[in-house]
Amino acid sequence: MKYLSQFCIILGFTMAGEALQRLLPLPIPGSVWGLALLFLALCLGIVKTEQVKDVSSFLISVMPLMFVAPAVGIVENWSLISDQLLPIFLLLAATTFLVFGISGCLTQLLMKKGGGRHD
Amino acid sequence: MTDLLAISVLPVSLTLITFLAGQKLQKKFRSPLLNPILISVILVLIFLSFTGLPVADYKAGMGTLSWLLTPATICLAVPMYEQFQILKKNLPMILAGVAAGAVSCLIMVAGFGILVNFESILTISLMPKSITTAIGVALSEMMGGMPGVTTAAIVFTGIFASIMGPAFCRLFRLTDEVARGVAFGTAGHVIGTSKANELSPLTGAVSSLSLVVAGLLTAVVLPLFSNFI
Structure with missing residues (x-):
């Protein structure tokens, strides 16, 4: 029963997220709305971590499985990307390198300035 | 064969087995190149091309599992x-x-x-x-x-x-x-x-x-x- 009620709570937030996506004129996926709502509910103490913990850990652990099907779908778009593979790879590698540097260096700079300590 | 795809048993088990194989390989060799998603995708594509089953049918069959992605994301x-x-x-x-x-x-x-x-x-x-x-x-x-x-x-x-x-x-x-x-x-x-x-x-x-x-x-x-x- 524990798992059923946890799953029920998560499905409730899923439905709320999907509803918000349809009600609000913003191009934000229902999953993001749902995530924000659940986070808010946890912060406000409306939902306790223990009330969703087991099922959420399970769902997060099987999540990578659900990416296989969309990735397999790449063969359907192959004609559009096959002659641009090199620029695509360059773009991905270069931006990953730069994002790594920008985000890391800024945080390190702020940590030093603000004298941020680790817990 | 085609109706096995339609009832999702084949797509879901194919994905599960290839993904688990990928996880095993990654655990054994500890290389990020052996990403389970990557291995699963390659094996599924090989399977589909050998059996001649259409990619669209495979994706449709996975629909029974894919809907869980939204609740899983929310769990983050x-x-x-x-x-x-x-x-x-x-x-x-x-x-x-x-x-x-x-x-x-x-x-x-x-x-x-x-x-x-x-x-x-x-x-x-x-x-x-x-x-x-x-x-x-x-x-x-x-x-x-x-x-x-x-x-x-x-x-x-x-x-x-x-x-x-x-x-x-x-x-x-x-x-x-x-x-x-x-x-x-x-x-x-x-x-x-x-x-x-x-x-x-x-x-x-x-x-x-x-x-x-x-x-x-x-x-x-x-x-x-x-x-x-």
């Missing part, structure tokens, strides 16, 4: 909330780093796309490359991109960040554990986070917080670019 709020409690003191620095990384990523991809004259559908598909597939694919779909290309770009980015991350840390002189976590999570999402976890538990925790924040931020900011691409 739970670890995010737990890390928020642990990392309270460092939150402003973490959030600033993630925001700078996530926004600059979108600007760079869009700029590069315009520079080399990519079709806009391709640029849109590549823009969520550094965020978790859960949010990235949903975004790509909503903006009219190609989910297959987005998934491939995300997996490639994660593997690249995971392999090159330690070298990047030396190059950028990132010595701070929190700063390293922000870099791994913002640039390499879940796959980068597994590398961050190997470096230190604190780096891993910061990385998993960063990847969710980067995903959320990208979801809010990416649509603003739709007029420029």
Whole structure:
């Protein structure tokens, strides 16, 4: 029963997220709305971590499985990307390198300035 | 054979078996190149081409499982909330780093796309490359991109960040554990986070917080670019 009620709570937030996506004129996926709502509910103490913990850990652990099907779908778009593979790879590698540097260096700079300590 | 595809038993078990095989391989050789998603995709494609079963049928059969992606993504709020409690003191620095990384990523991809004259559908598909597939694919779909290309770009980015991350840390002189976590999570999402976890538990925790924040931020900011691409 524990798992059923946890799953029920998560499905409730899923439905709320999907509803918000349809009600609000913003191009934000229902999953993001749902995530924000659940986070808010946890912060406000409306939902306790223990009330969703087991099922959420399970769902997060099987999540990578659900990416296989969309990735397999790449063969359907192959004609559009096959002659641009090199620029695509360059773009991905270069931006990953730069994002790594920008985000890391800024945080390190702020940590030093603000004298941020680790817990 | 075709009706086995239709009732989802074949697609789901095929995905499950190949994914587990990928996980086993990764555990054995500890190489980020042996990413379970990557291995599963390759094996599924080999299977489909040998049996001549259509990709569309396979994807349709996986629909019974795919709908769980939205509730699973929402569950990311739970670890995010737990890390928020642990990392309270460092939150402003973490959030600033993630925001700078996530926004600059979108600007760079869009700029590069315009520079080399990519079709806009391709640029849109590549823009969520550094965020978790859960949010990235949903975004790509909503903006009219190609989910297959987005998934491939995300997996490639994660593997690249995971392999090159330690070298990047030396190059950028990132010595701070929190700063390293922000870099791994913002640039390499879940796959980068597994590398961050190997470096230190604190780096891993910061990385998993960063990847969710980067995903959320990208979801809010990416649509603003739709007029420029």
